[in-house]
Amino acid sequence: MSINAIQLIQSAMTDGVVRQLAGRFGLPPDATQKVLATTAPALIAGLMHKGATLDGARSLFATILSPEVNGHIAEQLPHLVGSTNGVSQLEMAGRQLLERALDRRVDALSDEVASQTGVPAHATHAMTGIVGATLLGLLKRHCHEGQGNAGQLPTLLGHQLPVIAPYLNDRLMATLGLSGLGAFAGNILAQLKAVSSHIDHPTPAAKPVVDALSNVHVPVDAVVREERHSHTWLWWLLAVVAAVLAFLFLRGCQSQQSVGRADGHGRSEAAITIQPASAPVQASVAVLAASDAAVLASAASALTPASSASGASDAQQPAAAPAPTQDSQLSFTVDAAGKPTLTATVGSEAEKTQLMDELTKRLGQYNFVPNITVDPATKPADWLVHFDGLLPLLSLPGAEVKVVGTHIELSGTAADKKLGLLDELKSLLGTSYQIGSFDLAHAVADANENFRGAIKSLLTPDSPCVTADVVKVLNLQVINFASASAHVPASAVEDLNQSARVLNACARNGKTARLEVAGYSDNVGGEQANLQLSKQRAEAVRAYLVKTGVPAKSLMAQGYGQARPVASNDTASGRFANRRIEFVAQ
Structure with missing residues (x-):
């Protein structure tokens, strides 16, 4: 009755399902994937804890086999998440089942997932229920198909520890009422084994040979038979x-x-x-x-070699796969204890395995949190060959690193000039890599230069004032607010004046652009505080544009806080990109 529960969830929650969920909650697919990758292992840890007692294992087994659990959820997920009503029902059913299975509410877990992923709490609460319903449904189906019993359930759960341990941390464990990760990993297997040995393991009836063979597909021409003659032998x-x-x-x-x-x-x-x-x-x-x-x-x-050879000769060659077009990526941030969290996109399972093997060999199995995606459209990861050069950064508290193809960007403690890590990397990797550190002032200056070059085309007398074009250019500007401030900075005044000139010109020509001024934040700080600050900043930008003559009725302001990140919050450049004012056509 052994399975890999994480693999089953991944098979059910395909890329299409993830994209549907992302659309429902207004999130990028990678943020949605991050929530799933954090929530599922934590829920499995909770089930393991429940199954570590005799009564708990029996109760959990009964919950899994209860009528409320949908054993066909894997096939039905695309349809269920295709509507708002379906998502709501799935969330509600999943949360109720989790409360019964775990003997506790899962709100604290959802809140912690929101804190660790930067995704709004309303989305993590919903996805916790969806993941829970999916997990229990998959377990139910496996129990039915494998004729599993309560005595086998603790063993099955124990097999999940090596898979889920890299994703867990003490804060997630605490939300489930569990001890720290080290104590949990050190004791849970012995507890599950003891429970399994004390529960009866009824032996299922032997399956008749005919039934066992009925599922094996044998070609009709594979065996030559004489009609009306029995050949049971x-x-x-x-x-x-x-x-x-x-x-x-x-x-x-x-x-x-x-x-x-x-x-x-x-x-x-x-x-x-x-x-x-x-x-x-x-x-x-x-x-x-x-x-x-x-x-x-x-x-x-083998009984029909001639027909097999004929079929092989007639088979068409598969079409050549398109050449990879996007660069491989790796980013990681190291917490205060020296434990890195990595996000990577590589082009093949072989590269994924190679990266995991290197991390395990260098850091130890439970000393990192990986989030690795395979995308066939991704070019080979050349940085894997030079992975040794990144190892010192993987255990440096506060280090932040982003690798895109042959571009490497350092931030946090990794960019500390006193440590000399930038020069070491340049010396090690040579001129084939472009290595630098994130500089906020330089990033703002570059954005301003791009904006001022692009807006000139909108200031000509014959500008057509197409709203989509106006929005595209306005979004090139950067309004770099001071920390915790909603006061329009002096560095943004010139660009906002240019933006007002364009909007006023369009209004005079009868082509008023109706826009939403949307404010966004990174994930640093509390969710509610970020939401409020993002709204205040959006309102400040709207007020400035109105003061310079832009029709007040053509602009509305709204804050979205940490929602809809456009980059990973793992690095300084990603957080810089997420702290933004965005103009949206209404």
């Missing part, structure tokens, strides 16, 4: 041969796996957005079943 013979071949095949696979491990090429199972270095051990029964199916299929095809 032939089917028994095939079953015996298949069992022998399966045994030999399994032993061959195990030998190959042993050789692979000796060569240091271990593979790990996929997770929502990362690839843990050590995956749960799969049940030998599942492996044997897979092997049997493969051997039977091979044996059946």
Whole structure:
């Protein structure tokens, strides 16, 4: 009854489902993915804690098999999240089921996820319910298909520890009423094992041979039969041969796996957005079943070599995959304890595995929090070859690093000139990489220069005043408010005056641009405080434009706080991009 629950959730919550959820909550897909990658492991840890007592394991098993849990949720998710009503029902059902399964409300967990991901709390509360409903539904389906029982549930949950541990931290554990991560990881497996040994494990009835073979697809022309003659003995013979071949095949696979491990090429199972270095051990029964199916299929095809050869010759060659177009990316920030949180996009599972292996080997299995995505449109990650050069930064408290292709940007303590890390990287990586540190004043100056060059085209007498074009140019300017201030800075006055000239000219020509002035913040500070400050800043910009003659009725102001980030808040440049005033056509 062994599974990788994170992998099952990832299979159910496809990229399409994630995009649908992101649209529902007004978030970028990567922010939505980050919430899922933080919430699911924490919920599994909560289930493990519940299953670590006899009564808890029985109660949890009963909840999973209850009628309220949807065992077909994996197939229905795209439809359910396709409507506002479906999302609301899924959220409500999931939260109620989680409260029953965990014997506690999950609001504290949702709030902590919001704090750690920078996503608004209303979205993390909803997605916690959705993830919970999905997780319990997948467990129910697996229990039914594998004829699982309450005694096997603690063992199944124990297998999840290596997968979820990299995502957990003490703050998440506390919201579930659990001890610190170290104590949890050190004790939970023994507790689950003890519970499993004290619960009866009824043996399911043996499956008839005919039923076992009914799921194996054998081509109609694979066996030549005489009509109206019974060959029951032939089917028994095939079953015996298949069992022998399966045994030999399994032993061959195990030998190959042993050789692979000796060569240091271990593979790990996929997770929502990362690839843990050590995956749960799969049940030998599942492996044997897979092997049997493969051997039977091979044996059946071997009986008709001529037809197989003909089919192979007629098969069309698959179309060539499009060439990768986007650069690989890596960003990480290191907390005060020296534990890095990494976000990366690479082009293949092999690169993902390589990165996870390097992190595990250098830092230890539980000493980093990864969030790694595979996108075939991504170019090869050349920085993987030079990963040793980034290792000193991965354990430096307060360090922030962003790598995009061959561009590397340092911020936080990584950019401290006294440490000399910038020069060390340049010396190590050479001229093939462009390495620098984030400079706020330089970023503002560059933005101002771009804006002043672009707005000239809108100030000509024959400008058509197309609202979309006006918005595009206005959004090039940067209004760099002082920390915690809503006063329009002197550095932005000239650009705002130019913006007012364009808007006034359009209004005089009868082409008034009706705009929303939207304020946004990074994730530093409290959510409510950021929401209020972003609104005050938007109102300050609107008031300044109105004071310079722009029709008041053509502008409205609204604050959105930490919502809809346009970049990762892990680095100084990302937070700078997220602290913005954005003009939106109404």
